[in-house]
Amino acid sequence: MMPDASQLLQYIVSGLTLGSIYGMIALGFTLIHNATGIVNFAQGEFVTLGALIAISGSEAGLPMPLAVLGAVAAVTLVGAALERTAIRPARNSSVITLIIITIGASILLRGVAMWLWAPDPLPMRHFTGETPIRIGDVSVLPQHLWIIGIVLVTMTALRLLAEKTQVGKAMRACAMNREAAQLMGIPVERMVCLSFALSGALGGLAGAIIAPLAMGQYNMGIMLGLKGFAGAILGGMGNPLGAVLGGTLLGVLESLGAGLSPPGWSGYKDAIAFAVMLVVLLAKPTGLLGRRAR
């Protein structure tokens, strides 16, 4: 059974949707990795919290934009609080100790999510209905377009922030060389806190916009976070543009893989991301775009 062109396009559209989510998560990993050298294992829990808070907001009758923005704001605070309460007090410890702290934080946040929201998956209203839009032979849910659009706007905004503003330049300077940045009078510690806050915002937004398609559940962030991590490695760990592209590509590969796999093999679709990651590590560990800076 060969899939026809419209079916392939269909897979690609859903892959791009999922991939843009992975890309945002991957970018969150990259921001913190560049500022601190650690891998933040609580990144997936930022996504979980974003989804669950947005769901509660929309359930409480808030207009959708407010529910989403509220979730983003709340998770931004969670990110900053994580840095202030757990990372900063231990900043002189080894990288592995810091990574374990983020693992502890991820377990803690998952527990809080399970305790405050039920352990069962919760649905969320789509932003603008569930009537599919037909574009040629492909039918797309409005939510797919919302996700891709919101991610594109966010990425463009972040790009501008990084290149044009003083804060963005300071953050990039820290990523290139912390000591030199400090000597130039850049408040490195504040930049580290900012990177956690931004990662929180990105994760929260990713969760809030994927929730209508994926539902919200306390443990949804584990897989999403790890796949975002795989996307960051595919793109080239430390490279923000690479993270976004790597995540997107991974989403498309996964969607195509699941769609085109022979019957009975679709259960392996979650393995695709990690297989790609292993191949990248073995064949070209710097990823598609390689490391920028450093």
Place this chain on the structure above:
Amino acid sequence: MGGNVRRYLPFLLAVVAAAALPAVVRSGYALHLAAAIGINTIVVLGLNLLMGYAGQVSLGQAAFVGVGAYTSAILGSHLGLSPWIGLAAGAALGALMAGAVGVPLLKLRGHYLAMGTLGLGMIAHIAMVQWEGLTGGTIGIGGIPALSVGGFSFHGDLRMYYLVAAFVLLALLMASNIIDSRVGRALRAVHGSEVAAEVSGVDTARYKLQVFILSGGLAGLAGSLYAHHTGYVNCDSFGFAYSIQLVVMVVLGGMASIWGAVLGAGAVTLIAENLRAFQEFSTVIFGAVLVLVMVFLPAGLWRGITEMAQRLGLSGGRRRSGEA
């Protein structure tokens, strides 16, 4: 001779404590838990050598434990082979798999091994869930025979506890010997500064690979013991959460310390078990405890306790760097 007594005194104390434990705790459930702690300790000892001495992290150690467990399950339950063959094959396959991943990944610098093992662990776990013909999927494999010598079967909590304790002791002695050997010195040099070690003629990649293979073998052995202990395996036991738990045991107990491995395995196994009563809260408490210990005792519980003992003047003030 005096040095030897000093060196083996902790082991002697451990033997006495382990032998006396069943007289103190008595209940079968407690012995079952103690055996579980012992099995985790064997994995954690290997991972501790890898993390604490070779400076490399594995985020997929559960995969090696799973390979050992399934090897024992398939050989013992499906093929009816002797459990001892399963035990040897489980350890060998764990080591082999570690070698297969380690050869390419350990040539790279930084935390590439961590990322690679993370991917491997995820793929291995997905295969355990999906490859039902081999692993039984979520149903798993039951009827795994107990280990036995002649007519004596290590069946039941007490007998299995003593068998696991013996394996733990052997693993502890081996780890201690490795640390004090030429390999151990080379590893400490690698951990201190890889470049300096290489310049001094240490073949860093080879030593790191050896330790990684050893850690895979110990994990496989522990998995086999687990399978013969419980008589049943399924995929739920060897996921990402268990890999993370193992790393947590190493760091919580204290890296670069064999007694820290025992302490970490014991603490995490007991906490995870006892918190079940708190249901949702258990996860919150476990996460909070982990963060707090890491923030306030970054070198782990064992170092924290020994330092406290020293401050109170309980210890003779004998401390060699790299040991303890």
